[in-house]
Amino acid sequence: MKLTIEPLLFELSKPGRSGVELPACDVPVLSISDLLPSEGLRSTLPLPELSEPEVIRHYTHLSQLNYSTDSGFYPLGSCTMKYNPKLNEEVARLPGFARVHPDLPDTAAQGTLEVLYSMQEILAEIGGMDTVSLQPAAGAHGELLGLMLIKAYHDDHGQGQRCLVLVPEAAHGTNPASAARCGYTTVTIKSDGRGRVDMAHLRTLLTENQENVAGLMLTNPNTLGLFEDDIAEICAMIHTAGGLVYCDGANMNALVGRARPGDMGFDVMHFNLHKTFSSPHGGGGPGSGPVGIKSILEPYLPVPQVVKTDGGYRRDYDRPKSIGRIHGYYGSFLCILRAYAYILYYGRERLANIAENAVLNANYIRVQLQNSFDVAYNELCMHECVFTAKRQQRERGVRALDIAKRLMDFGFHPPTIYFPLLVPEALMIEPTETESMETLDSFISAMRQIASEIETDPAIVLSAPHETVVHKLDEATAARKPVLRWREQHK
Amino acid sequence: MPTPIDLNFSSTHEWCRIDANIATVGISDHAQGELGDVALTLLPEVGRMLQRGDKLGEIESIKAVSDLYAPVSGEVVAVNEALDDAPELVNDDPYGKGWMVKIKMTQPADAETLLDSAAYEATF
Numbered sequence: 001m002k003l004t005i006e007p008l009l010f011e012l013s014k015p016g017r018s019g020v021e022l023p024a025c026d027v028p029v030l031s032i033s034d035l036l037p038s039e040g041l042r043s044t045l046p047l048p049e050l051s052e053p054e055v056i057r058h059y060t061h062l063s064q065l066n067y068s069t070d071s072g073f074y075p076l077g078s079c080t081m082k083y084n085p086k087l088n089e090e091v092a093r094l095p096g097f098a099r100v101h102p103d104l105p106d107t108a109a110q111g112t113l114e115v116l117y118s119m120q121e122i123l124a125e126i127g128g129m130d131t132v133s134l135q136p137a138a139g140a141h142g143e144l145l146g147l148m149l150i151k152a153y154h155d156d157h158g159q160g161q162r163c164l165v166l167v168p169e170a171a172h173g174t175n176p177a178s179a180a181r182c183g184y185t186t187v188t189i190k191s192d193g194r195g196r197v198d199m200a201h202l203r204t205l206l207t208e209n210q211e212n213v214a215g216l217m218l219t220n221p222n223t224l225g226l227f228e229d230d231i232a233e234i235c236a237m238i239h240t241a242g243g244l245v246y247c248d249g250a251n252m253n254a255l256v257g258r259a260r261p262g263d264m265g266f267d268v269m270h271f272n273l274h275k276t277f278s279s280p281h282g283g284g285g286p287g288s289g290p291v292g293i294k295s296i297l298e299p300y301l302p303v304p305q306v307v308k309t310d311g312g313y314r315r316d317y318d319r320p321k322s323i324g325r326i327h328g329y330y331g332s333f334l335c336i337l338r339a340y341a342y343i344l345y346y347g348r349e350r351l352a353n354i355a356e357n358a359v360l361n362a363n364y365i366r367v368q369l370q371n372s373f374d375v376a377y378n379e380l381c382m383h384e385c386v387f388t389a390k391r392q393q394r395e396r397g398v399r400a401l402d403i404a405k406r407l408m409d410f411g412f413h414p415p416t417i418y419f420p421l422l423v424p425e426a427l428m429i430e431p432t433e434t435e436s437m438e439t440l441d442s443f444i445s446a447m448r449q450i451a452s453e454i455e456t457d458p459a460i461v462l463s464a465p466h467e468t469v470v471h472k473l474d475e476a477t478a479a480r481k482p483v484l485r486w487r488e489q490h491k
Numbered sequence: 492m493p494t495p496i497d498l499n500f501s502s503t504h505e506w507c508r509i510d511a512n513i514a515t516v517g518i519s520d521h522a523q524g525e526l527g528d529v530a531l532t533l534l535p536e537v538g539r540m541l542q543r544g545d546k547l548g549e550i551e552s553i554k555a556v557s558d559l560y561a562p563v564s565g566e567v568v569a570v571n572e573a574l575d576d577a578p579e580l581v582n583d584d585p586y587g588k589g590w591m592v593k594i595k596m597t598q599p600a601d602a603e604t605l606l607d608s609a610a611y612e613a614t615f
Contacts (some may be wrong), residue, residue, distance in 0.1 A: 078510035185563075244587070369524055401554075418554055421555075475528065475553040476528030476530065476579070478553075479528070479531075479551075479552075479553050480528075480530050480531075480578060480579070
């Protein structure tokens with residue numbers, strides 16, 4: 001069956017149609033105008049009128065237009081769109097977890113608290129950290145918490161003048177945004193010719209701003225998919241300058257079970273459970289961005305923290321130096337639970353397979369496509385690889401955007417484009433560990449075909465997509481003159 | 492599009508056309524090409540004092556939001572209000588109708604720090 005654009009419920013509406021027939025009213029009917037003041041009343045309310053099967057089909061058709069990891073390959077770089085195992089969903093639906101009320105006393109929620117306590121311990125071990133707060137609701141929330149902890153630490157040590165956070169050019173955009181939100185001024189560190197932190201520039205910045213550096217935020221591997229091999233020295237330099245080092249754990253899929261940010265010298269980090277640990281990502285939210293810390297930051301952790309005592313697990317609010325609350329109740333519990341199920345499913349020994357296969361798959365794509373598209377920094381990469389379509393743009397007028405659109409004709413979700421910003425016409429591909437060689441090969445074959453079309457018939461790429469329900473959108477008009485809601489005259 | 496020879500450029504892709512002490516400012520053809528279709532410009536109010544290198548405003552394209560920087564120091568004396576309804580002028584006519592602000596220069600020597608057309612074209 002060919003999929004088509006689904007009309008809105010308003011457009012499908014027929015006057016007088018309804019989903020349910022109510023019995024005649026068996027109590028005296030009062031007039032609404034006798035009950036409410038006239039200024040609170042209106043004579044028309046244009047709600048759609050449909051039968052039950054029409055509504056069900058409408059939403060089923062919409063769901064069929066979805067693209068997800070359940071329907072196909074989703075190589076969205078920097079987002080780790082790995083498959084979400086259905087076992088996680090089964091665990092999250094166990095009534096004892098799904099129906100637990102957040103106002104239960106600790107004594108009546110021991111199973112839930114045990115999961116939280118265990119996850120604090122497990123994530124601390126995976127990250128090489130001393131302890132973890134599971135509270136943040138997403139990665140950027142974790143970044144904000146991490147920076148608030150750094151700020152609390154400096155203030156507590158009479159170092160409140162430290163106002164600068166150093167962020168490499170290749171950082172995730174959320175890093176400088178989180179730093180600014182926390183009241184810090186960000187300073188950009190240049191990348192060197194190898195796509196890593198420019199050590200000479202870092203040294204200069206530290207010399208110029210000696211007493212003012214609060215910390216450095218770094219993604220490792222960085223957004224080019226490259227391991228920051230000077231990381232131990234970078235951390236040592238920041239520590240010598242009196243700052244702390246934050247690890248953006250968004251790229252943890254490259255490291256999990258194999259290397260630990262804590263061992264590299266990081267003081268604080270966040271995990272993205274909705275990336276690395278397979279809880280749903282995106283529209284299905286919520287996310288979860290637990291923060292791991294070294295013990296120097298422990299006094300400032302948000303309340304409550306789950307602790308284990310002789311009398312069982314409990315939520316500890318007695319933390320005098322705490323920065324306070326950052327989330328109602330306790331984090332995104334069902335998201336944490338899914339990640340817990342995922343980690344236990346793999347177990348300590350097999351967890352490293354995740355990183356190994358993620359890195360292997362990314363390198364397979366890099367090598368198989370390096371003759372078709374230029375690799376931004378062509379060397380062994382980690383869990384993602386970045387190509388540039390600069391040559392295709394210059395020679396054939398075909399941009400990364402056009403390539404991404406054309407990929408949809410082959411049934412694939414496009415990769416991330418135009419990020420990282422320091423690569424012109426970037427195409428950032430992250431296959432994740434869950435894909436088979438057959439899937440990778442069919443993606444590679446589609447990309448090779450597009451590369452050859454760019455040489456022989458660029459028009460077919462420039463006018464893509466051709467096979468999707470909607471074709472190329474007029475994004476400029478959509479951005480300049482957005483239509484944000486349906487109105488009667490659109491009918 | 493050939494680069495007009497009567498302009499000076501900053502390394503952050505703003506151009507200036509200097510007439511006596513008034514600098515008309517926009518962004519280069521190269522910059523608009525990199526940004527893609529412009530959806531919105533946020534420009535300062537008339538009367539704002541700017542130092543060279545200060546953030547002048549923002550430009551949003553379908554691809555990204557970028558900061559604009561003042562290529563010279565001075566007071567904003569005019570803003571191109573036509574861009575409110577027609578931001579595409581920045582794409583269609585970057586050196587003409589797509590101008591953004593006019594700055595009454597307080598430091599005429601600023602002009603000497605800018606690139607001439609040939610130097611800008613050779614760099615970008």
